[in-house]
Amino acid sequence: MTLSASERARYQRHLSLAEIGAAGQEKLKSARVLIVGAGGLGSPAALYLAAAGCGTLGLVDFDRVEVSNLQRQVLFDTGALGQPKAEAGRARLAALNPEIRVVAHALELRAANVRAVLADYDLAIDGSDRLSTRYLVNDACVLLGRPLISAAIHRFEGQLMTYVPGRGPCYRCLFPQAADGVVANCAEAGVLGVLPGVLGTLQATEAIKLITGVGTPLAGRLLTYDALELRFQEFRVERRRDCAVCGDAPTITAPCDPQAPPRAPQDGVRRLTPRALHALLVPPGGAAPPLVDVRERWEYDTGHLRNAVNIPLGELPQRIAEIPRVSAPVFICRSGGRSMHACTLALAAGVASPANLEGGMLAWAADVDPAMPVA
Numbered sequence: 001m002t003l004s005a006s007e008r009a010r011y012q013r014h015l016s017l018a019e020i021g022a023a024g025q026e027k028l029k030s031a032r033v034l035i036v037g038a039g040g041l042g043s044p045a046a047l048y049l050a051a052a053g054c055g056t057l058g059l060v061d062f063d064r065v066e067v068s069n070l071q072r073q074v075l076f077d078t079g080a081l082g083q084p085k086a087e088a089g090r091a092r093l094a095a096l097n098p099e100i101r102v103v104a105h106a107l108e109l110r111a112a113n114v115r116a117v118l119a120d121y122d123l124a125i126d127g128s129d130r131l132s133t134r135y136l137v138n139d140a141c142v143l144l145g146r147p148l149i150s151a152a153i154h155r156f157e158g159q160l161m162t163y164v165p166g167r168g169p170c171y172r173c174l175f176p177q178a179a180d181g182v183v184a185n186c187a188e189a190g191v192l193g194v195l196p197g198v199l200g201t202l203q204a205t206e207a208i209k210l211i212t213g214v215g216t217p218l219a220g221r222l223l224t225y226d227a228l229e230l231r232f233q234e235f236r237v238e239r240r241r242d243c244a245v246c247g248d249a250p251t252i253t254a255p256c257d258p259q260a261p262p263r264a265p266q267d268g269v270r271r272l273t274p275r276a277l278h279a280l281l282v283p284p285g286g287a288a289p290p291l292v293d294v295r296e297r298w299e300y301d302t303g304h305l306r307n308a309v310n311i312p313l314g315e316l317p318q319r320i321a322e323i324p325r326v327s328a329p330v331f332i333c334r335s336g337g338r339s340m341h342a343c344t345l346a347l348a349a350g351v352a353s354p355a356n357l358e359g360g361m362l363a364w365a366a367d368v369d370p371a372m373p374v375a
Contacts, residue, residue: 001029001055007099011053024212025053031211032056034121036109036137038085039063040196041127041151041203043075048204050093054211056101057093058121061085062108072193109133111255114140123147123210125203127196132258138163138171140255142246149206149218151199154335156192156227158199161218161237162206168220169239170246174296176314195227224375235298235375269343270328270355274367277330277357281305289355290329294342295375299334302375303361313338320349328353334374335360 035042038061065080080088086104093102141148148163163170209215222235245252291308300310331339346354365372
């Protein structure tokens, strides 16, 4: 697609970049990007891609604009309250750049429609706040051979990865199994308003790089961001040959809706603060409880408690027999969500009195051992 005179004026700063130039801008004009979730992450990603001249943008969101959204979802203003996010976002992006096409998908992505929605786009940006949606979008992108730029935020922290077909791991390679409720959403845990702006802008950056072919995509790498420390960290990650969707013998061959996870009885799980667990690990007499770290191996290798056994959450159902039923184990993860789910699985398997480390390794580092590195 050639650029019109008005487009050349609008994108002059891109045309001045030798790495992009007219050829790269024409690629942007031809590109079709689907943004899943017009929220904190989707807002800056959509605004910057619209401003950059991405020819077709699709917005998927089934919610309406609420006043609590305005603290971080910069795609909307007070006048949009009560409107469907997809429609309000479409109007805002069209006002920002009338040269592009914006498609509003005011629907909930499900296994029955995700293929049809994705089929019209070249790549996807996932800014959803539900784990089930992240897995659904990941699986559909892998099956359709679409690149995916996925980000997530929690309180003061965020993470970002890019899936490029044939060039690295997918989201399930890093996090094989989880369920909604394992990680608190923004409404439950809170979030620093500017945090999704950082991660969403990085998602837009990755999209522009993939479309124009400049730079090196974040494939095979997980980027984490800590706003309180203003620190980025990068972790090398590999494709899992046993990944359920992109592995050598995949068991997921079509998108599927998740089943609701079992709920643990409130009185069936002990809750330990980091200081309480520390006291148990240095008792005057007797044996310390077994520690089961359910993070992924690369997280565990970064830093873990002494004598903790690593059984990633995705492997726990198959390895639950490794935990003696009367051992009263303590389950550990990064922030306490996955370990609580592990307690649920342990109870269902007959393991007596499992305990959850409240706040996970992040709380341990904050309250007990500041020198403990946590990925």
